[in-house]
Amino acid sequence: NAGVTQTPKFRILKIGQSMTLQCTQDMNHNYMYWYRQDPGMGLKLIYYSVGAGITDKGEVPNGYNVSRSTTEDFPLRLELAAPSQTSVYFCASSRDSVTSGNTIYFGEGSWLTVV
């Protein structure tokens, strides 16, 4: 039962570098999300997608880009990494919109440090 899989689990980046966090889900969910969790805080939504080819900004999108070419994959791109992007990143998915009460299933998180 794979669920939501994200890679890498840990990464250290230098300021100004770029990288992509990979996320894939095998539940045929329409909706996918990227959240970040700063130390001692709850999660904040970066971007989300309601289906292949459709993405939209969340609460904290600056410094990130996403794409959704397939139902399964939703990579998150960090361009010109900054120390403020040091965080734990969670990919998640849900069958339908969370506004209808469907639960969101999370990946195991990716710990990113920018130095």
Added chain:
Amino acid sequence: AQKITQTQPGMFVQEKEAVTLDCTYDTSDPSYGLFWYKQPSSGEMIFLIYQGSYDQQNATEGRYSLNFQKARKSANLVISASQLGDSAMYFCAMREGRNYGGSQGNLIFGKGTKLSVKP
């Protein structure tokens, strides 16, 4: 104003006892939902329980129950018969409809409560 408030940064409970984790929320949306998630030290987010604003009865899932007091805008999580494996961070989260500032993906999270179960 915070939309989700968890006033207990940390709590201790004796194994086998019940514990209540507090959550209050603020919304003007008549149709909202409340979630509780568990985050163990390994970091993953585990869904525990959901309560819709129109649900007549309090939600229950095994040892977890949600004490939903709509007039007080509170949605406290009750864990019965605590186990050592319940030691974790617990997050309360809310979703609102699009007309009230919510988006289809935006769960608003509280800052969490760290629960420690003592043997």
